[in-house]
Amino acid sequence: MGYCGLEAAESRCGIVTRSTGSWYDVLSDGIHFSCRARGRIRLKEVRSTNPIAVGDAVLFVPEGPDIGVITAIEPRRNYMIRRATNLSRESHIIAANLDLAAVVVTLAAPPTPLEFVDRYLATAQAYGIPQLVILNKQDCPEEQDEAVYLGIRAIYENAGATVVELSASTGLGLERLCALLEGKTTLLAGHSGTGKSSILNALEPTLALRTAPLSESHGLGQHTTTFAEMYPLSIAPNTYVIDTPGIKGFGVIDFDRHEVSHFFPEIFTTSKQCKYPDCLHNTEPGCAVVAAVECGNIPYSRYQSYLSILCDEGGKYR
Numbered sequence: 001m002g003y004c005g006l007e008a009a010e011s012r013c014g015i016v017t018r019s020t021g022s023w024y025d026v027l028s029d030g031i032h033f034s035c036r037a038r039g040r041i042r043l044k045e046v047r048s049t050n051p052i053a054v055g056d057a058v059l060f061v062p063e064g065p066d067i068g069v070i071t072a073i074e075p076r077r078n079y080m081i082r083r084a085t086n087l088s089r090e091s092h093i094i095a096a097n098l099d100l101a102a103v104v105v106t107l108a109a110p111p112t113p114l115e116f117v118d119r120y121l122a123t124a125q126a127y128g129i130p131q132l133v134i135l136n137k138q139d140c141p142e143e144q145d146e147a148v149y150l151g152i153r154a155i156y157e158n159a160g161a162t163v164v165e166l167s168a169s170t171g172l173g174l175e176r177l178c179a180l181l182e183g184k185t186t187l188l189a190g191h192s193g194t195g196k197s198s199i200l201n202a203l204e205p206t207l208a209l210r211t212a213p214l215s216e217s218h219g220l221g222q223h224t225t226t227f228a229e230m231y232p233l234s235i236a237p238n239t240y241v242i243d244t245p246g247i248k249g250f251g252v253i254d255f256d257r258h259e260v261s262h263f264f265p266e267i268f269t270t271s272k273q274c275k276y277p278d279c280l281h282n283t284e285p286g287c288a289v290v291a292a293v294e295c296g297n298i299p300y301s302r303y304q305s306y307l308s309i310l311c312d313e314g315g316k317y318r
Contacts, residue, residue, distance in 0.1 A: 011071065016056045017230040024052055024070060025229075026060055035060050035068045048091045049084045054228045054242050055096040055185060078127045080187055083251030091253045095187045095228060095242045100180070102132040104190030104199065107146035109137065112191050114150075118305035119250040120189060121161060122263035126255070129187075131161040132180060136195045139167035155299045160265040168198035178203065182236035192246025200243055204233050209243075252309055260309050261289075266298055267306055280310060 014028030026033045037052060052058065057074035076096045084090040101124035105112045117133065124131045133156045137143045147153065153163045162180060166173035181203070188196050197209040233239040261267045261281060267289050271279065275286025281303075282290075292298040 053093040099184035100186040101129045104194040108142040125263040138165045168202045
């Protein structure tokens with residue numbers, strides 16, 4: 001078959017499986033196409049540094065057996081978004097059309113700040129995406145001790161998330177994780193060093209993704225994933241995981257101050273008992289949320305994360 005230019009070819013539908021910023025891998029009818037975007041594609045509702053994201057359904061025109069040009073993006077069911085790291089007024093779309101937003105957490109090696117977890121979960125809640133917290137490296141005694149000490153499972157189950165205790169190296173919790181991922185497109189995020197690539201290798205050994213030990217000098221993770229990429233899993237049909245580069249910070253964007261509590265389910269439920277309907281749960285008298293924090297019914301760490309978003313001016317947590 002010859003390719004005589006865009007006008008002579010018919011548009012095809014596909015799913016973006018990898019993004020490098022200027023080129024996109026698009027899967028269509030089992031064939032991978034390397035595509036660039038035609039002109040400057042922008043979405044009306046989002047001002048983003050990357051208008052095309054992994055998980056997007058797109059229309060493209062083939063220019064050859066395995067290359068093409070993306071001409072349009074189909075409407076999204078949802079997406080995960082955060083503040084761009086360099087431009088405080090811009091956003092970065094992490095992935096689109098998700099069934100589950102998973103965050104990989106380690107509490108000792110390396111320690112994941114709970115504020116990062118809370119911001120990630122709040123963003124997923126804002127866009128109607130179910131949430132999964134994966135406590136990895138649970139074969140390590142120090143990880144187990146920290147999880148028990150902090151009460152992590154109870155904190156996040158009470159916040160509406162599913163919690164899985166996992167060890168990618170021993171297989172602990174892997175069967176339950178597989179069951180939760182079946183038939184879904186899942187975004188997998190977390191700090192470098194938490195074991196995202198190891199988890200993917202455990203789920204799909206044929207991937208053989210590169211892993212790296214923690215930095216000996218700082219005890220922090222080292223980047224092994226460069227670009228976001230979607231991987232099919234053979235555990236069940238229509239099962240995909242989108243791996244992301246290690247995310248250091250998670251700056252939220254476009255959160256209305258009076259709606260932030262809506263994205264913290266335990267705070268939102270308690271807020272119905274506040275004296276004033278427009279209570280921001282900060283310094284207002286008769287606040288049921290502050291009272292619940294003081295008596296331990298709402299974890300202090302979750303409340304602090306709520307306040308950090310409420311007072312966020314846009315540039316300090318990216």
